Amino acid sequence: MSDPTLLVLASLAEGDKHGYAMMEDIERFAGVRLGPGTLYGAITRLEQRGWIRPARSNDDRRQPYALNPEGRRHLEEQVANLNLIVRAGLKRLRHA
Amino acid sequence: MxxxxxxxxxxxxxxxxxxxxxxxxxxxxxxxxxxxxxxxxxxxxxxxxxxxxTAPRIVDLASRDIPHGYELETVVEYPRDDGSKMLVRGFLREVDLGDSYVTLTHSARGSEPAQTILVCGKKGQVAGDFRTDETEMLVLRADGTVQRTEQTVKTWLKYDAIRDRLREKYHSGMKAGFSPDEIHQQIQAANSLEP
Missing domain, CATH: 1.10.8 (Helicase, Ruva Protein; domain 3)
Structure with a gap:
């Protein structure tokens, strides 16, 4: 799972986060370090699709984002698909 | 740094x-x-x-199957050299009647008057990947004039398979939540990776 948009959705599924918090969270749970350019490329695409939205913040500069219901649905579908692949892969490796 | x-x-x-x-x-x-x-x-x-x-952006796209063919509606945004943008709205209906076909295209570029093109073709001999058709084309302009042209054209037979594959990609991509423009970019990226 290294698609930046999916990683951002997975990070926001836990709660609202700004860019730096997302980078740290993604590195922690996925072991992937997204650079600022890649991260904001993903944020731009996700906001254009309507899957995330800017959340309220008291910080003028650090903008947190929140997951929209459509984004949550997409993440659920993708995680379910990945789960199928992981289970099939593990089963086949055991039989190999 | x-x-x-x-x-x-x-x-x-x-x-x-x-x-x-x-x-x-x-x-x-x-x-x-x-x-x-x-x-x-x-x-x-x-x-x-x-x-x-630089790239044109697909603002909207809808496609539906109809008896013996399909319809396609598109709105594409083209950037101009001066930084402004132009919307091109299009409607296409293709009907395959077996020995012949009819294609209707209606399009409007920005604020220019819309234009409708009707092509009626009679399928001819096949040689390799091409078929030689006899066609009649009518261009119906907003000022009321109609231009009629009869010509023999070579039709690339692989076009239908490519078109159907693209329609399927857009259909499944939009079902998965991607915008038409994102699917367009994915297709382009995939094509650029092909040897």
């Missing part, structure tokens, strides 16, 4: 900077940047610039 990254961040398109610039600069301040990050900023800025300034 931070200074260089901030300089490179100015390469992002103006509209993007207006929306994300402040928070992106804040992120550059917060992160311990590597050379890879700096390179990533430059690459991302250039990609964003290419997307927003």
């Amino acid at each position: 931070k200074r260089l990254a901030r300089l490179l961040a100015r390469l992002y398109p103006r509209q993007w900077r207006a929306r994300y610039g402040q928070e992106f600069d804040a992120l550059l301040e917060d992160v311990n940047l590597t050379w890879r990050d700096v390179f990533g900023v430059a690459l991302s800025a250039l990609e964003m610039r290419m997307k927003t300034t």
Whole structure:
């Protein structure tokens, strides 16, 4: 799972986060370090699709984002698909 | 390193900077940047610039099956050299009647008057990947004039399979939640990777 948009959705599924918090969270749970350019490329695409939205913040500069219901649905579908692949892969490796 | 990254961040398109610039600069301040990050900023800025300034963008797309054919509605935004944008709205209906076919195209470019083109073709001999058809084309203009042309045209037979594959990609992509323009970019990226 290294698609930046999916990683951002997975990070926001836990709660609202700004860019730096997302980078740290993604590195922690996925072991992937997204650079600022890649991260904001993903944020731009996700906001254009309507899957995330800017959340309220008291910080003028650090903008947190929140997951929209459509984004949550997409993440659920993708995680379910990945789960199928992981289970099939593990089963086949055991039989190999 | 931070200074260089901030300089490179100015390469992002103006509209993007207006929306994300402040928070992106804040992120550059917060992160311990590597050379890879700096390179990533430059690459991302250039990609964003290419997307927003040169490529046409599919604003809307709808396709439906009809008896013996399909209909396609599109709205595409084309950037002009002066920075402004032009919308091109199009409607296409293709009907295959076995020995013959009818294609109706209605399109409007920006504020220009719309134009309708009706093509009636009679299928002819097949040689290799091509078929030689006898066609009659009517161009119906907004001023009421009609231009009629009869001609023999060579039709590429693989076009139908490619068109159907593209329609399927758009159909499944939109079902998965992608916008038509994102699917268009995915198709282009996949094509550019082909040997």
